[in-house]
Amino acid sequence: MDPKIQTKELGFYYGKVQALRKVTLDVKEHQITALIGPSGCGKSTFLRTLNRMNDIIPNTHLEGEVLLDGLNIYEPEIDVVEVRKRVGMVFQQPNPFPKSIFENVIFGPRMLGLNHLTSLDEVVERSLKAAALWDEVKDNLGKSGLALSGGQQQRLCLARVLAVEPEVILMDEPCSALDPLATLKIEELMQELKQSYTIVIVTHNMQQAARVSDWTGFFLLGELVEYNKTSEIFSRPKDKRTEDYITGRFG
């Protein structure tokens, strides 16, 4: 099967500082790919190149290619809004808008002008159900998204992404601000979501990578040191640096 996303010799610079060096990686469809590595290794930067979120940061540039279904998303004729619709993102800090739960979920479809496709209520219900939040909030859709607990906020952010029906979901340390129970809930959810979506997750937590992912990439100093099936990486790492990292010798 063709990879959903392919990066080729991807380099990224903040000003003159190189944050990514020739990263070549295939993200398989309907799989969970975890990116691990110590702080500042470039894994978050890499993740953000996949939906062009780094475009917002001034004074940066990119070399190499990011192919989504074989098409380079950095080609000039590509519509960045279309890219972000197809490749959604959940951030480290839950960031619901200071609006109602309903308005949060419907935000994406509204912005994309999709409100005519189906009734808004249906979209909200479907998205909240898919994010396993529906039962907790169905009677309070008018409540502010900020009034929810951290774990609920993160699931709301996930529902918000699902509402635009993306193909890929990027998660940037989605559980780092959550307690263990809320983390477990998100992890269970990921297993369900991978039936319909392709997921790429950046995580600080190696156990999480081992638990949830099918593929794992280990980043160090902007380089992709090793990329393989998660079971391989954690049982038979090929690179000495990977082995040192996963056995807790640094990082």
Add this chain to the structure above:
Amino acid sequence: MSRYFVDRVSRRVVYIFGVVAFLILVFIAIFILKESLPALKELGIVNILFGAKWYPSKDTFGILTMLAGSVVTTLLALAIAMPLALGCAIFLAEVAPPHIRNIVRPAVELLVGIPSVVYGLVGMLILCPVIARLSGTGSGSSVLAAAVVLAIMVLPTITSISEDSLRAVPARYKEGAFALGATHWQTIHHVLLPAARRGITAAVILGTGKAIGETMAMVMVIGNSPIFPASIFRPARTLTGNIAVEMASATGIHESALFTTGLVLFILVLLINSIGLLAYRRRA
């Protein structure tokens, strides 16, 4: 020992300065109230507040027309200034590249430093003749001239506080919106502006307080006739102008009535600024 002594003394001294600043406000309030009392007693507060006729020669002192003059010019000024200021704030906070912002923002803030009389002069010499030609009658001294001058004067206040509020919106809201496929303008419209709403409201209210209290520039361009502001091309008079124009020649009950005008102004500005500060502090 001496270090603690200096410490203790300086603390006392600044404490006294703080109290003095507050006492000055109290003292002014008491003074204005005291000077207003003769007029309030003789004419009654209702006749002063709701009387539409101001004839000092007949001892008739109703400030309603001036109250209307102040309110109408201020509202009109806000209607002109708001879109400009908000546009400018969005430009500075979201659109302008840093080097442009570093020129435009200080320039906008410098507008605050220009003395009011200079605005009045520019209004008299440039704006009034244009308005006279447009309306076809009179000298151009009018509610419209006053409102335009006021709008320019409150522009920097509203712009800079609104810009600060837009910048204070957490970056993660913006990222969230972009990641959901919103364009930059959609993000500004649907996320940043609503999130900065309180700060912008506060900016407008503080601008209103400034506008109501403005005197010199108003006296120079509004014509100062104590008549109801029925047309924007006709002259009117503001509460501030009422005091400035007549104080030098007033005595007795007339003088006291002018102090009453000041009292009304004082309370009005105090109220507006308190609401503004409250909104500013409570902004999300």
